[in-house]
Amino acid sequence: MDWKDWATFVSKRLAALVVLFVVLSxxxxxxxxxxxxxxxxxxxxxxxxxxxxxxALNVEYHLDKPFMVQYWMWVRDALRFNFGSSIQTTLPxxxxxxxxxxxxxxxxxxAYVLTMVSGIGLGVLAAFRNKRAVxxxxxxxxxxxxxxxxxxxxxxxxxxxAVQLPWFPAFGKGDGGLDTLWHLTLPAVALAMTSAAYVxxxxxxxxxxxxxxxxxxxxxxxxxxxxxxxxxxxxxxxLIPILxxxxxxxSYLIVGGVLVEMxxxxxxxxxxxxxxxxxxxxxxxxxxxxxxxxxxxxxNLLTDVVYLIADPRLRLxxx
Amino acid sequence: xxxRGKYRLASLAAAALVLSACSSGGGTKASSDVLQxxxxxxxxxxxxxxNYGYAxxxxxxxxxxxxxxxxxxxxGPWLAKSWTQPNPTxxxxxxxxxxxxxxxxxxxxxxxxxxLDYYKADGSLxxxxxxxxxxxxxxxxxxxxxxxxxxxxxxxxxxxxxxxxGIFEKKFFEAHKSTFGQPGTGVIGTGxxxxxxxxxxxxxxxxxxxxxxxxxxxxxxxxxxxxxNETNEAVALRTGEIDVAFPQDPRAxxxxxxxxxxxxxxxxxxxxFWMNTLVAPWNDIxxxxxxxxxxxxxxxxxxSGVVGSPLDTVIPRxxxxxxxxxxxxxxxxxxxxEYPPDLTKAxxxxxxxxxxxxxxVTLATVKAVSTTSxxxxxxxxxxxxxxxxxxxxxxxxxxxxxSGNREAIHSQVVPVGGSGIDPGLAYDYMFGSANAKAGGWNxxxxxxxxxxxxxxxxxxxxxxxxRLAIYAQLIKQYADxxxxxxxxxxxxxVALRPGYTWxxxxxxxxxxxxxxxxxxxxxx
Numbered sequence: 001m002d003w004k005d006w007a008t009f010v011s012k013r014l015a016a017l018v019v020l021f022v023v024l025s026x027x028x029x030x031x032x033x034x035x036x037x038x039x040x041x042x043x044x045x046x047x048x049x050x051x052x053x054x055x056a057l058n059v060e061y062h063l064d065k066p067f068m069v070q071y072w073m074w075v076r077d078a079l080r081f082n083f084g085s086s087i088q089t090t091l092p093x094x095x096x097x098x099x100x101x102x103x104x105x106x107x108x109x110x111a112y113v114l115t116m117v118s119g120i121g122l123g124v125l126a127a128f129r130n131k132r133a134v135x136x137x138x139x140x141x142x143x144x145x146x147x148x149x150x151x152x153x154x155x156x157x158x159x160x161x162a163v164q165l166p167w168f169p170a171f172g173k174g175d176g177g178l179d180t181l182w183h184l185t186l187p188a189v190a191l192a193m194t195s196a197a198y199v200x201x202x203x204x205x206x207x208x209x210x211x212x213x214x215x216x217x218x219x220x221x222x223x224x225x226x227x228x229x230x231x232x233x234x235x236x237x238x239l240i241p242i243l244x245x246x247x248x249x250x251s252y253l254i255v256g257g258v259l260v261e262m263x264x265x266x267x268x269x270x271x272x273x274x275x276x277x278x279x280x281x282x283x284x285x286x287x288x289x290x291x292x293x294x295x296x297x298x299x300n301l302l303t304d305v306v307y308l309i310a311d312p313r314l315r316l317x318x319x
Numbered sequence: 320x321x322x323r324g325k326y327r328l329a330s331l332a333a334a335a336l337v338l339s340a341c342s343s344g345g346g347t348k349a350s351s352d353v354l355q356x357x358x359x360x361x362x363x364x365x366x367x368x369x370n371y372g373y374a375x376x377x378x379x380x381x382x383x384x385x386x387x388x389x390x391x392x393x394x395g396p397w398l399a400k401s402w403t404q405p406n407p408t409x410x411x412x413x414x415x416x417x418x419x420x421x422x423x424x425x426x427x428x429x430x431x432x433x434x435l436d437y438y439k440a441d442g443s444l445x446x447x448x449x450x451x452x453x454x455x456x457x458x459x460x461x462x463x464x465x466x467x468x469x470x471x472x473x474x475x476x477x478x479x480x481x482x483x484x485g486i487f488e489k490k491f492f493e494a495h496k497s498t499f500g501q502p503g504t505g506v507i508g509t510g511x512x513x514x515x516x517x518x519x520x521x522x523x524x525x526x527x528x529x530x531x532x533x534x535x536x537x538x539x540x541x542x543x544x545x546x547x548n549e550t551n552e553a554v555a556l557r558t559g560e561i562d563v564a565f566p567q568d569p570r571a572x573x574x575x576x577x578x579x580x581x582x583x584x585x586x587x588x589x590x591x592f593w594m595n596t597l598v599a600p601w602n603d604i605x606x607x608x609x610x611x612x613x614x615x616x617x618x619x620x621x622x623s624g625v626v627g628s629p630l631d632t633v634i635p636r637x638x639x640x641x642x643x644x645x646x647x648x649x650x651x652x653x654x655x656x657e658y659p660p661d662l663t664k665a666x667x668x669x670x671x672x673x674x675x676x677x678x679x680v681t682l683a684t685v686k687a688v689s690t691t692s693x694x695x696x697x698x699x700x701x702x703x704x705x706x707x708x709x710x711x712x713x714x715x716x717x718x719x720x721x722s723g724n725r726e727a728i729h730s731q732v733v734p735v736g737g738s739g740i741d742p743g744l745a746y747d748y749m750f751g752s753a754n755a756k757a758g759g760w761n762x763x764x765x766x767x768x769x770x771x772x773x774x775x776x777x778x779x780x781x782x783x784x785x786r787l788a789i790y791a792q793l794i795k796q797y798a799d800x801x802x803x804x805x806x807x808x809x810x811x812x813v814a815l816r817p818g819y820t821w822x823x824x825x826x827x828x829x830x831x832x833x834x835x836x837x838x839x840x841x842x843x
Contacts, residue, residue, distance in 0.1 A: 035715075036711070036715030036718055036719070037712065037714025037716075037718040038714070041715075041717040041721075042713075042714050042717075043369075043444055044447075044717070046717065046734065046735075046736050047444075047736070047738070048447040048738060049721065049758055050758075052441045052446075053441055053442060053443070053444075053447070054758060056441040056442030057442055060442055086362075088362070088369060089362030089363060089369055089519060090362070090363050090368045090500075090501060091502070091519070099518070100520055103520070158551075158554055162554060162558055163557060163558060169558075169560065170554045170555045170560055171546060171551050171552075171554070171555050171560070172521060172522075172544060173520070173521065262547045263548070263550075264551060265544075265545070265546040265547040265548065265551045266547075267360070267520035267545070267547070271547060278712070
């Protein structure tokens with residue numbers, strides 16, 4: 001692949017991102033429009049309502065206008081990067097997202113590191129100790145990890161490490177730096193448990209598969225050291241499929257941690273998405289949906305690029 | 320130093336860091352003069368714009384009302400030192416002259432007029448507090464405010480004591496109109512504490528207002544931590560990371576926090592079973608009475624998970640005590656048709672109805688009352704009513720209950736919030752024919768000309784004895800027709816860390832007796 005191939009590849013994916021933005025924003029808008037109740041029902045909730053107040057709110061949020069006019073007004077502002085203000089909190093959507101994104105990113109990255117280190121490490125260990133006690137213990141742990149929802153793991157960790165052994169705080173994101181890492185440790189472990197088990201399972205299977213390949217047998221027959229065989233011949237080949245799932249996992253860990261965020265009262269993007277959907281907070285929901293889709297697409301793009309770099313056969317195909 | 324030595328030193332430093340972090344325990348322990356409060360999130364202190372965190376009591380510590388309700392009943396002065404009624408439709412409030420805002424500026428009548436005009440404006444989420452009969456709010460001089468109505472409005476003090484109508488500084492508001500109340504701007508009030516920081520994603524930090532007119536406050540700082548769920552909040556109370564919390568699901572909270580809750584004797588929020596009298600089988604009075612006999616209020620309180628008191632009147636008796644003594648209230652309610660749980664009577668009523676062999680219905684429910692709804696379904700089955708539950712979101716349910724298609728409203732268990740503590744005003748929005756149309760909350764769609772008359776008279780009448788007679792009559796009308804079954808009140812609860820007590824925690828003390836931490840005792 002030369003630079004032109006690379007540029008074409010990346011620009012095609014970015015163009016798909018724009019198309020996806022349009023489709024997603026329209027579908028989100030339409031779903032919110034047809035679902036029962038309006039923003040006025042959210043804002044006034046169970047309180048008495050006067051006709052004047054209902055009218056004023058309908059005008060303020062353009063609910064008195066036809067669907068397509070409402071959507072066009074949103075698109076027009078969004079094209080100027082003005083995503084409006086949250087109906088529920090009155091704060092600008094971009095400010096609300098900015099306040100939560102760093103926490104979600106840090107939690108996601110923290111959980112990702114834990115996932116990859118423990119998943120790959122234990123997966124390789126289990127493969128090399130195949131059918132021995134270590135392998136059996138690790139595989140049993142994988143079953144537990146895959147079966148346990150992250151919020152159950154979260155509650156368990158809270159009970160053990162915040163209540164019984166008060167080593168970690170029970171809630172919140174801390175005040176920055178090491179304090180934040182300390183606060184995010186239990187949530188990150190809870191979030192990483194399932195994904196680490198998933199990575200472990202795939203790593204073990206991939207390494208076992210590679211270990212049976214002729215080129216590994218041949219490398220050993222050539223008298224290469226065990227470490228070099230593992231590093232160059234086994235891990236490099238076994239990790240290509242892991243690379244693919246790691247991208248998906250990374251997106252999930254950043255935007256999909258809503259249950260863990262709830263369990264530890266961490267205000268992240270996942271919670272914001274759920275809150276804005278349940279409160280029919282359309283400006284906020286649109287903003288978060290676009291962000292989430294951008295994160296997923298960009299991480300997938302990054303994964304594909306890394307995949308192309310790692311596997312020369314794919315580069316040849318694209319070229 | 321060798322490379323290996325450097326690694327060892329770094330490892331030791333890291334281990335020391337981890338140990339020092341762990342040894343400090345599971346969170347920030349409060350110092351004696353700092354109060355740590357758990358709460359749901361608050362995004363803004365501008366209650367006219369957002370109800371996000373509306374009922375959490377944070378704003379109440381910063382923005383104070385003109386008057387407060389008293390535990391013993393009635394209203395007491397707060398920012399207003401006195402009030403008079405020069406004629407039946409005019410109320411004049413004299414402000415204290417020693418009150419200053421947290422920036423040192425004195426409180427004036429102009430601040431009061433600006434605040435209340437702002438809350439009253441069309442589009443304000445708290446505009447419902449102001450009756451359409453309020454014609455003007457005017458500053459007569461720097462410390463006198465006059466309210467003029469088109470007809471008498473004896474519930475006005477109840478309105479002014481409301482949690483969401485705290486007075487803010489006009490000058491600050493005018494300088495920060497677009498971001499008023501939001502993090503980074505906040506509000507300037509006269510309360511015992513001022514907001515130093517507010518972050519909807521973490522919490523709020525408050526410090527003592529050095530200009531507070533009430534003197535020294537018991538806590539120099541109050542930190543609010545915002546929680547996403549009550550289980551996590553209960554764990555934080557258990558680990559000592561917070562000192563106070565106000566749980567909405569008290570029994571589960573108490574169990575997780577391993578603490579005993581302090582509970583008010585009653586509350587103004589109640590739960591009722593509404594029957595849409597426009598549609599079958601609920602348009603049959605014998606079915607409605609059968610339901611009233613079939614529903615066991617005590618069992619429903621237990622099933623609900625809340626701390627509550629069974630109800631037998633559409634206006635809870637404790638609210639009527641503002642209008643007379645217990646004896647006077649009981650006398651006024653003499654002859655009230657009552658529905659103690661009695662399956663025999665319930666079946667007898669069903670036998671007299673058009674559905675002697677039972678019937679099948681669909682009930683709506685929302686998350687807040689889903690367990691109560693399930694218990695109601697079980698109890699209705701005993702009298703041959705097979706009920707299917709249709710779960711709705713809060714927004715869909717609100718839209719249905721206030722829609723113009725009144726026949727489409729499902730009968731259901733409904734959480735009913737009180738609009739203040741005045742017995743007439745609290746639930747007025749769900750009474751009468753005016754509320755049984757689009758935008759109205761009378762989901763039973765039941766009313767009579769007599770009910771409409773009593774409703775209007777009750778809000779006009781100033782004499783407590785006459786008001787008591789009016790509301791007793793209204794209650795009896797409801798009990799006779801039984802378009803709804805009052806089930807229970809949801810009583811306010813507070814969870815306190817060991818070492819804290821709240822001796823006078825009452826029905827409305829959280830919101831209406833002034834800033835609540837003033838009454839919270841420490842070290843007893």
